[in-house]
Amino acid sequence: xxxxxxxxxxxxxxxxxxxxxxxxxxxxxxxxxxxxxxxxxxxxxxxxxxxxxxxxxxxxxxxxxxxxxxxxxxxxxxxxxxxxxxxxxxxxxxxxxxxxxxxxxxxxxxxxxxxxxxxxxxxxxxxxxxxxxxxxxxxxxxxxxxxxxxxxxxxxxxxxxxxxxxxxxxxxxxxxxxxxxxxxxxxxxxxxxxxxxxxxxxxxxxxxxxxxxxxxxxxxxxxxxxxxxxxxxxxxxxxxxxxxxxxxxxxxxxxxxxxxxxxxxxxxxxxxxxxxxxxxxxxxxxxxxxxxxxxxxxxxxxxxxxxxxxxxxxxxxxxxxxxxxxxxxxxxxxxxxxxxxxxxxxxxxxxxxxxxxxxxxxxxxxxxxxxxxxxxxxxxxxxxx
Amino acid sequence: xxxxxxxxxxxxxxxxxxxxxxxxxxxxxxxxxxxxxxxxxxxxxxxxxxxxxxxxxxxxxxxxxxxxxxxxxxxxxxxxxxxxxxxxxxxxxxxxxxxxxxxxxxxxxxxxxxxxxxxxxxxxxxxxxxxxxxxxxxxxxxxxxxxxxxxxxxxxxxxxxxxxxxxxxxxxxxxxxxxxxxxxxxxxxxxxxxxxxxxxxxxxxxxxxxxxxxxxxxxxxxxxxxxxxxxxxxxxxxxxxxxxxxxxxxxxxxxxxxxxxxxxxxxxxxxxxxxxxxxxxxxxxxxxxxxxxxxxxxxxxxxxxxxxxxxxxxxx
Amino acid sequence: xxxxxxxxxxxxxxxxxxxxxxxxxxxxxxxxxxxxxxxxxxxxxxxxxxxxxxxxxxxxxxxxxxxxxxxxxxxxxxxxxxxxxxxxxxxxxxxxxxxxxxxxxxxxxxxxxxxxxxxxxxxxxxxxxxxxxxxxxxxxxxxxxxxxxxxxxxxxxxxxxxxxxxxxxxxxxxxxxxxxxxxxxxxxxxxxxxxxxxxxxxxxxxxxxxxxxxxxxxxxxxxxxxxxxxxxxxxxxxxxxxxxxxxxxxxxxxxxxxxxxxx
Numbered sequence: 001x002x003x004x005x006x007x008x009x010x011x012x013x014x015x016x017x018x019x020x021x022x023x024x025x026x027x028x029x030x031x032x033x034x035x036x037x038x039x040x041x042x043x044x045x046x047x048x049x050x051x052x053x054x055x056x057x058x059x060x061x062x063x064x065x066x067x068x069x070x071x072x073x074x075x076x077x078x079x080x081x082x083x084x085x086x087x088x089x090x091x092x093x094x095x096x097x098x099x100x101x102x103x104x105x106x107x108x109x110x111x112x113x114x115x116x117x118x119x120x121x122x123x124x125x126x127x128x129x130x131x132x133x134x135x136x137x138x139x140x141x142x143x144x145x146x147x148x149x150x151x152x153x154x155x156x157x158x159x160x161x162x163x164x165x166x167x168x169x170x171x172x173x174x175x176x177x178x179x180x181x182x183x184x185x186x187x188x189x190x191x192x193x194x195x196x197x198x199x200x201x202x203x204x205x206x207x208x209x210x211x212x213x214x215x216x217x218x219x220x221x222x223x224x225x226x227x228x229x230x231x232x233x234x235x236x237x238x239x240x241x242x243x244x245x246x247x248x249x250x251x252x253x254x255x256x257x258x259x260x261x262x263x264x265x266x267x268x269x270x271x272x273x274x275x276x277x278x279x280x281x282x283x284x285x286x287x288x289x290x291x292x293x294x295x296x297x298x299x300x301x302x303x304x305x306x307x308x309x310x311x312x313x314x315x316x317x318x319x320x321x322x323x324x325x326x327x328x329x330x331x332x333x334x335x336x337x338x339x340x341x342x343x344x345x346x347x348x349x350x351x352x353x354x355x356x357x358x359x360x361x362x363x364x365x366x367x368x369x370x371x372x373x374x375x376x377x378x379x380x381x382x383x384x385x
Numbered sequence: 386x387x388x389x390x391x392x393x394x395x396x397x398x399x400x401x402x403x404x405x406x407x408x409x410x411x412x413x414x415x416x417x418x419x420x421x422x423x424x425x426x427x428x429x430x431x432x433x434x435x436x437x438x439x440x441x442x443x444x445x446x447x448x449x450x451x452x453x454x455x456x457x458x459x460x461x462x463x464x465x466x467x468x469x470x471x472x473x474x475x476x477x478x479x480x481x482x483x484x485x486x487x488x489x490x491x492x493x494x495x496x497x498x499x500x501x502x503x504x505x506x507x508x509x510x511x512x513x514x515x516x517x518x519x520x521x522x523x524x525x526x527x528x529x530x531x532x533x534x535x536x537x538x539x540x541x542x543x544x545x546x547x548x549x550x551x552x553x554x555x556x557x558x559x560x561x562x563x564x565x566x567x568x569x570x571x572x573x574x575x576x577x578x579x580x581x582x583x584x585x586x587x588x589x590x591x592x593x594x595x596x597x598x599x600x601x602x603x604x605x606x607x608x609x610x611x612x613x614x615x616x617x618x619x620x621x622x623x624x625x626x627x628x629x630x631x632x633x634x635x636x637x638x639x640x641x642x643x644x645x646x647x648x649x650x651x652x653x654x655x656x657x658x659x660x661x662x663x664x665x666x667x668x669x670x671x672x673x674x675x676x677x678x679x680x681x682x683x684x685x686x687x688x689x690x691x692x693x694x695x696x697x698x699x700x701x
Numbered sequence: 702x703x704x705x706x707x708x709x710x711x712x713x714x715x716x717x718x719x720x721x722x723x724x725x726x727x728x729x730x731x732x733x734x735x736x737x738x739x740x741x742x743x744x745x746x747x748x749x750x751x752x753x754x755x756x757x758x759x760x761x762x763x764x765x766x767x768x769x770x771x772x773x774x775x776x777x778x779x780x781x782x783x784x785x786x787x788x789x790x791x792x793x794x795x796x797x798x799x800x801x802x803x804x805x806x807x808x809x810x811x812x813x814x815x816x817x818x819x820x821x822x823x824x825x826x827x828x829x830x831x832x833x834x835x836x837x838x839x840x841x842x843x844x845x846x847x848x849x850x851x852x853x854x855x856x857x858x859x860x861x862x863x864x865x866x867x868x869x870x871x872x873x874x875x876x877x878x879x880x881x882x883x884x885x886x887x888x889x890x891x892x893x894x895x896x897x898x899x900x901x902x903x904x905x906x907x908x909x910x911x912x913x914x915x916x917x918x919x920x921x922x923x924x925x926x927x928x929x930x931x932x933x934x935x936x937x938x939x940x941x942x943x944x945x946x947x948x949x950x951x952x953x954x955x956x957x958x959x960x961x962x963x964x
Contacts, residue, residue, distance in 0.1 A: 076864055096867040097876075109865035113883045122879075126870030174869060415787020415800060418780040418844060422803040425841040429818035432825055507717035510710035522714065524953055529721050531895075531949050533902045535919050535926070536938040540724035543731065543930045550727060581721060632809075639811020641905055646926060656813045663817060663909075673821075676814045683809070691805045 016226060018051035025088065027052045027178065027210055028073065033082035035068055042068040044234035045082070050178075055204050055211045057221035060231035061257070066214045069231075070180050073212070075099045086177065097126070102176035106183040108167040110155035116166050117142070117151040123174035141169040144203070161192050168200075172207065181213040185220060197223045218258045222246070230254050246306075251385045255304040262310070262350050263383075264303040268295050276382055277321070278303060282348055288321040289380035302383045309379035310352035312340055313372040314363060322380070324350065324373040328365055340365060342373055437472050437673035472674035482675065485653040490682070492569075492644075492654060493637035496576040497630050503577060504584035504629065509618075511585075512592045523589065530582040538575055538646050545571050545647070567649035575643040580636075584629040591625030592618070624693070631690040635683055655679045725942065732935035749936040759921055759937065766901055766918040769832065773839035774896035780840070781847025781892055782885075788848070789855040807845040815842060816909030823910065830912030838910040839903060843896035850895060854888030894952065898945055 018024040026049035035043040043065040050056045058066040071077045073084055075096035084091045091099060102123065111119055120141050124134045142148050145165035155163060164184065171179055184200070185193045201224050204211045215221050221228045222242040230237040230245055230253075238245050238254045249255035252263060266278035266287055276295060278287040280303070287303050295301055317323060329349060330341040340352045352373055365371060476482040511522045529537060544550045545566040552562040565571050595618060603613035641656035648654070655675055662672035706714070732750075736743025753759060784804055791797075807815055819838045823830055858881065866876035882889075904919040911917060918937075925934050 074864075074868055076867075095872070096864070097870045097872050099868075101868075103865070103868045105861045105865055107859055107861050109859060109861035111862060111866070111880055111884075113880075122866065122871075123869035126875075170865075170869070412787055412791035414783045415791060418784035418787070418804070418848070419796070419800050421780055421841070421844065422800070425819065425822070425837060426803055426807060426815075429822040432821040433814070433818045436821060503717065503720070506709070506713035510706055510713040510717075513706040513710045514714075515705075522718070524950070525718060526721070528946060528949060529725065531898050531945050532725070532942045533919070533938070533945075535902065535904050535922055536728070536941060537725065539922070539926050539930075539934065539938065540728040542926065543935075544724060544727065546930065578720065578724070581717070585717075635809040636811060639813055641811075641813050642923075656811055659813045659817060660905075669821075672817060676817055679811060680814060683811075687806065687809050690809055691802065 016053070018054065019049065019227065024051060026050060027054075027087060028212075029083075029085045030069070030073075031083040031085070033069070033072065033079045033084060035065075035072060035077060036080050041234050043072070043079075046234070046236055047082075048229060048236065048239070050210065050212060052210055053208055055201065055224055055226045056213070057225035057228045058212065058214045058231060059218060059221040059228050059258075060216065060237075062216055064231040065234040066216075066231050067182060070103070070182060070212060070214050073099075073178075074101055074103045074180055100177040101180055102171040102174060102178075103180040103182060104167050104171040104184050106186060108155075108163045108187075110163055110166055110170070112155050115152050115154055116147060116158070119155070119166055120170045120173050122170060127174060137173055141173045144172070145169045160187055160189075161196070164188060164196065168203075172209070176209070178210040178212060181211060183215055184213065185215075185217075193220070200224055222258075230257060232257075248381060249304065249383070252302050252304070252383050255381065255383060260307050260351055260353075262305045262307065264305075266301055266303055268297055268299050268301050268382075271295055271297060275377060276301075278382075282344055282346055283322070283324055285319060285323050286321040287380070288377040289382050290378045291382045293382075295382060295384060299384070304381045304383055305375050305379060307339065307351040307353035308337075308355070309375050310350065310373050311375065312342070312352050312354060312365060313374065314365060314369065316372055317374055322375050322377065326350065326371060326373065328367055328369045328371055331365070331367060340371075342371055433673045433676055436670055437677045438470065439472075439670045439673075472670040473678075475671065476674055476678065481653070482658065485655050485658045485675075486678065486682075488653040489638050489655040489679075492572060492576065493634050493640075496573055496580070496637055497634045499573065499577050500580055500584040500633050501626065501630065504581055504588055505626075507581075508585045508588035508592055508625075511589055512595075519593070526582050526585050526589070530586075534579060535642060537579060538642055541571070541575055541578065541647060542566065545574070566647065567652075569648065569652060571647040572644050572652055572654075575647040576637055576640065579643060580633045583632045587628035587632060588622065588625045591622045591628075595621055628690075628693055631686055631693070635686050635690065638683060639679055728935055729939045729942065732932060732939040734932055734935075737932060749932040750940075753933055753936050753940075756933070759918070759933075762916050762918045762921040763937075765832065765915055769836050769839060769907075769915075769917060770897045770900035773836045773843060773900050774893050776836075777840045777844040777847045777896040778889060778893040780844045781896075782851045782889055784844070784848040785851035785855050789852055790860070804845050804848045807842055808849065812842075812903070812905040816906040819906070820909040830910060831915040834910045834912065835907050835915055835917065838906045839896075839900040842903070842906060843899050846899060847892035847896050850892040851885060851888050854885045858884060891952070894948060898948075901941070901945075 028048075028050040030046050030048040032045050032047055033043055034041065034045050046065075046069060048069075058069060060066045068077060072079050073086075073091075075091070075094060075098075079092075086100070111122065114122070117138050120138045121134050124137055129137070138151070139148075142151055145168055147162060147165055147169070150158065150162065155166065158166065164187070168184070181200075185196050188196060197220055200211075200213075204224075211224075213221070213224060225242060227239060228242055228245050229239045232253055237257075238250045240248070245254055246258055249258065249261075255261045255263070264278075264280045264282055264287060266280035266283070268276060268278050269286075270277040271291075271294060274290050274292070276289050276291045278289070278301060280287055289303055316325075324342075324344060326342040326344040328340055329343040332339040332341075336356060337353050338356055340354070342350045342352060344350060350373060507526075511519055511526075514522060542549075547562070547564060547566065549566070551565070555562055565574070599617050599621070600613050603617045604610075608616060639656045640654060641660055644652045644654040644657050645660070648657075655678075659672045659675050659679070662668045662675060731742075733745050733747065734741075734743055735746035735748065784800075788797075788801055788804070816838065819834075819841065820830075823834050828834060862880050862884070863876045866880040867873060871879060902919065903917075904923050907917045907920055908923075911920065918941075922934060922937065925931060
């Protein structure tokens with residue numbers, strides 16, 4: 001289910017790639033930033049560039065340091081080592097209220113004693129803007145998040161989705177150089193979350209503002225972001241477009257964290273430029289994958305294959321590499337997809353997914369059926385760590 | 386990072402990321418109360434400890450030695466040499482002190498048990514009412530807590546005295562009069578009456594928080610109402626029982642007003658002893674020594690209470 | 702669904718409440734007794750209230766008490782709020798254990814000890830006892846209660862609110878004044894009221910720390926009570942109870958209305 005690739009979305013802005021341009025100046029640069037809490041290293045020498053107009057996601061499990069990284073940018077934490085610059089200017093020593101970034105908090109942090117309009121006006125008041133200008137900007141923001149009728153409500157009279165939109169409007173109102181979103185959709189239910197993801201994306205395009213989102217939800221990151229930084233234990237595991245981190249993960253950690261994956265531990269036997277051949281006790285007929293990088297013969301590697309790239313056959317396909325034989329142990333019908341758990345003779349379970357493209361199937365795959373799984377060499381990724 | 390409900394972010398970084406020796410603005414906010422308590426709580430307390438090691442002399446203030454700073458280190462040494470445990474020794478020898486000490490503990494312990502027996506059914510009954518009624522009852526329990534302690538004790542004098550309201554009522558229904566005022570019974574009544582809100586409030590707090598689903602589950606698994614009370618409700622309310630018991634026991638040991646006004650001349654309690662030694666006998670070292678002993682007795686319950694408070698604060 | 706109260710529950714409530722309120726009710730009723738004898742009902746009268754207002758000693762004591770309570774409650778609330786901020790927000794700092802112990806200890810420490818120790822301090826530094834010494838003593842006691850009340854509110858206060866204010870451009874002091882303070886205001890007010898009534902009520906500590914010319918109302922009442930029950934004492938007690946009860950109930954109703962105003 002999680003494995004549903006939404007590559008078309010990532011591809012909409014394929015022309016937008018300032019990170020690929022060596023002359024482009026980043027808006028925010030984390031330079032070897034380290035942060036320790038007590039004996040624990042929360043952020044470990046992270047270097048990262050975020051460009052103007054980008055929608056950037058920090059993705060990782062809880063406790064991986066992504067929130068700390070964001071809080072250091074907002075000024076709530078001080079890096080122990082390294083530098084953070086915004087528009088080329090070092091932010092060290094600058095308190096949160098003097099930083100031109102605004103944050104949307106995970107708990108929304110709406111001021112309960114102020115109305116919706118007063119909440120949105122809060123940042124503008126701090127900037128000592130004239131009254132009529134504040135009123136105009138508040139109206140503009142209310143229209144932007146479609147809350148025109150609720151200006152005089154108090155936060156506890158709002159639904160979860162409305163609160164989320166007030167928090168967003170409040171953070172955008174002072175026109176920050178960059179908007180920070182800390183798990184912005186975590187408290188919403190699934191349906192609303194999906195809608196809001198698309199709304200956020202559309203909003204970011206419309207405002208042309210730089211967004212940095214922190215999330216543990218890979219789907220959220222995949223849908224919204226131009227680039228994703230996958231974090232693990234305070235370090236960056238991989239940075240790339242959503243399609244890159246999904247289709248070309250650089251480690252078993254990233255492959256496993258984003259979507260579902262079948263991993264085969266194998267030994268490299270042959271490398272003839274494009275095609276790498278491997279042997280694994282789990283695949284008696286051998287494994288093959290397309291890989292540009294050279295990998296030492298005889299070394300151990302892992303072959304990663306996404307479930308949706310596994311084909312399920314009821315009749316035996318011709319023998320050859322990338323062919324596995326097993327029995328169906330479980331079937332999960334999800335409506336749009338069906339997931340098969342296929343047990344190999346060695347006891348290992350492989351996951352295969354198939355889109356339910358038509359309503360009626362001639363020969364449905366059933367429990368305990370003997371099946372064959374195959375995958376194309378270019379569907380597999382060879383990982384060395 | 387939790388995803389459900391309104392998440393309260395976990396803050397592992399709290400107070401850890403600050404460079405050493407550089408207090409936060411919040412820690413600096415605590416300077417003023419810290420200083421206040423150091424000067425008006427800690428220092429006086431040390432004075433009590435010091436005084437308990439001094440001798441009585443017939444002057445005001447009636448104690449020796451006095452620390453003579455003008456003599457420098459020699460003065461300090463002379464001062465320390467002159468300290469002694471005489472006041473404590475007198476306490477050990479004089480059976481009256483020991484009796485007062487034991488009797489204080491007995492009064493406080495027995496009253497705590499009675500308070501539990503009275504307070505638990507009340508708190509439990511309150512949680513069984515409709516929420517609106519519950520709120521009103523809670524208010525009714527809190528209200529006496531806000532009204533004067535002295536006045537509430539005083540109210541009992543009019544009731545309990547020989548020609549008082551109780552005996553008048555007894556005479557109306559043809560019963561012989563009872564002589565309660567200036568006896569231990571009156572002290573128990575006063576203690577239970579004055580401290581009942583302190584017992585009910587923590588009990589109510591834990592009982593009210595208990596999920597109704599727990600009792601349904603117990604009933605579903607075959608418990609009678611009594612069994613589900615005894616096996617589910619009561620064990621879960623034990624933190625409240627402990628909090629209430631400590632909250633009542635500790636101050637009751639040192640109680641002065643109640644034994645003084647309701648008790649008789651034979652009612653011995655340490656609070657009263659300190660008061661008498663101080664105001665009537667003008668034996669300040671003795672009063673201080675009694676205070677130190679009283680406090681030493683209460684250290685363990687106070688620490689227990691403090692730990693529980695901290696735990697409850699963190700749970701919220 | 703909760704089961705409703707059983708007969709046993711209702712009995713426990715009725716008896717408990719009767720126990721709590723009967724003595725107070727009797728005291729109030731007999732304050733309106735014409736007769737000087739407390740147990741004999743001689744008809745309704747307000748004469749004891751009238752004589753109360755002619756008793757200059759009592760009025761002077763009441764005035765001292767109110768002044769002490771007002772000043773000490775205000776000071777204790779300020780100090781207590783600061784202490785609560787330090788305890789809740791500052792995380793770990795040097796001396797934190799000592800500090801939190803000092804804020805909890807006076808809550809449970811017998812008043813006799815607190816009074817005695819403060820008296821010794823005042824004697825040691827040679828200050829004349831009077832209004833200011835009672836005020837200081839009461840501030841010390843009530844500051845701890847104020848700390849606990851404000852602390853309980855601050856613990857459940859989402860710190861992200863203050864961070865949000867700072868993030869939106871408010872310097873720390875302004876973030877506190879604009880966001881934290883309005884939200885903890887009910888607790889601060891409750892702390893003040895608690896401190897005020899505790900100070901109003903205190904006999905033991907005031908006895909140790911007051912001097913000539915600063916006799917408080919509880920001290921007066923106490924010395925009168927030692928001589929026996931008198932309808933005048935009933936009258937002043939009724940006034941005090943009425944004052945406090947009105948205040949507490951008013952605050953309670955206000956907080957209820959605010960809650961229902963926001964569905």
